[in-house]
Amino acid sequence: xxxxxxxxxxxxxxxxxxxxxxxxxxxxxxxxxxxxxxxxxxxxxxxxxxxxxxxxxxxxxxxxxxxxxxxxxxxxxxxxxxxxxxxxxxxxxxxxxxxxxxxxxxxxxxxxxxxxxxxxxxxxxxxxxxxxxxxxxxxxxxxxxxxxxxxxxxxxxxxxxxxxxxxxxxxxxxxxxxxxxxxxxxxxxxxxxxxxxxxxxxxxxxxxxxxxxxxxxxxxxxxxxxxxxxxxxxxxxxxxxxxxxxxxxxxxxxxxxxxxxxxxxxxxxxxxxxxxxxxxxxxxxxxxx
Numbered sequence: 292x293x294x295x296x297x298x299x300x301x302x303x304x305x306x307x308x309x310x311x312x313x314x315x316x317x318x319x320x321x322x323x324x325x326x327x328x329x330x331x332x333x334x335x336x337x338x339x340x341x342x343x344x345x346x347x348x349x350x351x352x353x354x355x356x357x358x359x360x361x362x363x364x365x366x367x368x369x370x371x372x373x374x375x376x377x378x379x380x381x382x383x384x385x386x387x388x389x390x391x392x393x394x395x396x397x398x399x400x401x402x403x404x405x406x407x408x409x410x411x412x413x414x415x416x417x418x419x420x421x422x423x424x425x426x427x428x429x430x431x432x433x434x435x436x437x438x439x440x441x442x443x444x445x446x447x448x449x450x451x452x453x454x455x456x457x458x459x460x461x462x463x464x465x466x467x468x469x470x471x472x473x474x475x476x477x478x479x480x481x482x483x484x485x486x487x488x489x490x491x492x493x494x495x496x497x498x499x500x501x502x503x504x505x506x507x508x509x510x511x512x513x514x515x516x517x518x519x520x521x522x523x524x525x526x527x528x529x530x531x532x533x534x535x536x537x538x539x540x541x542x543x544x545x546x547x548x549x550x551x552x553x554x555x556x557x558x559x560x561x562x563x564x565x566x567x568x569x570x571x572x573x574x575x576x577x578x579x580x
Contacts (some may be wrong), residue, residue, distance in 0.1 A: 309444050310437075317409035317440070320567055321417070346496030377466055378580065379415050381408045381439075382425035384471035385446050387456035387518030392563070393503030400499045404470045405443045405562045407497070410567070411468065411574050412439045425467075426460050452517045458486045466578060467494035472504070473547060481550050488554035495557040495577045496547060502564045504540075507533045 293565040345365055360366045398406075412422045413436050421429035424442055453475035454533040461467070467487060473480060475498065482498070487494060503509075509529035516523045526532060544560065557577045561570035 301339050303375070310440050313405065313409060314437070314462065316528045317406055317413055320406065320410040321413040323568055334570070352539060376389050377578075378421045378423075378429040378462075378464060379412075379466045379468065380423055380429060380460070381407050381412060381427050381468045382456040382470065383443065384454040384469075386471070386475060387449055387452055388472060388474060389454075389499075390448055390518060391501055391504075392427055393501045397501065400472055400501060400563060401448070403567060404499050405483060406567055407499075407561075407570055407574070408468075409436070409443060410571050412436055414571070414575065426457055429465070441491055450519055451478070452519045452521060456483050458483045461487055461490055461492055463490045463492065465492055465494075467579060468497065468578075469494065470497045470499060470572060473498045474494060474500075474504070477543065479548065480547070484550050484554040484556060487556070493555050495559065495574060497574060498544070498558070498560045499570075500560070500562050502562050505562050505565055507536045508522050509533075524554075 304465065306332070345367060355366050383401070383404045385401070389404065390399050392399040408424075416431060416436055421431050422435060422439065423429040424439055427442070430438075433524045453454060454471070456467075456469050461483075469480070469483070471480075509532075511529060512525075512527045513529040514523065514525045515529075544558070548558040558575050559570070559577075560569075561573075
């Protein structure tokens with residue numbers, strides 16, 4: 292066995308060993324965050340009752356619920372809930388910077404992103420939806436959750452600072468979730484949104500940051516470097532950079548939020564010190580909307 296094959300096998304075994312812990316955490320998160328939630332509520336051709344509504348022009352006599360109508364002077368139609376499964380595609384950035392954590396007590400950004408992606412997939416699959424990671428075919432069922440978890444854990448971290456969602460895999464009828472820190476070059480993300488909008492695809496961007504990236508708590512002499520080490524900045528007065536950094540972060544968020552809105556998407560933020568359920572509930576609400 293050559294060295295590359297041995298490394299791949301070691302990585303696969305490590306991912307396999309880590310899968311049960313990630314799956315358990317994701318299952319608990321999905322169960323806690325989605326308890327009490329209902330499925331998609333819209334009229335359709337399913338079997339489950341959704342609501343009564345007043346009869347309108349175009350409703351046939353067969354569609355009238357005569358028992359309900361007999362209790363008032365109006366006629367009512369019994370709507371049923373739609374049972375059309377949707378396809379949801381989730382992309383998690385593998386850029387080098389996603390492996391950052393500002394404190395040993397906090398998870399890395401990639402760990403939190405993987406947890407949210409898998410918990411969202413579990414919740415959606417439990418609701419009968421088809422789910423996949425970007426570049427793969429959406430499928431239903433519990434076995435798909437295992438495949439998604441394994442794929443998330445077995446990915447090798449990129450040695451570069453930027454990663455981009457593969458817009459060539461976009462398909463009409465999908466909903467897409469992009470999870471990244473969005474601190475790199477925004478051009479690929481903006482191009483992805485433009486292409487998705489052209490195909491009528493809706494979705495959401497979730498920016499995951501460490502609290503240190505949110506507040507920039509540094510002072511004195513600090514050597515800053517990107518996740519890959521390709522970019523470096525040595526300063527003797529890190530505190531003097533705080534205002535400019537926070538202004539740039541706010542500008543980036545405003546730009547992404549505006550681009551998402553123009554594409555019919557949503558933009559949200561999450562920091563790794565916050566409960567992951569908050570971000571999961573937001574993602575769920577976006578897909579329900």
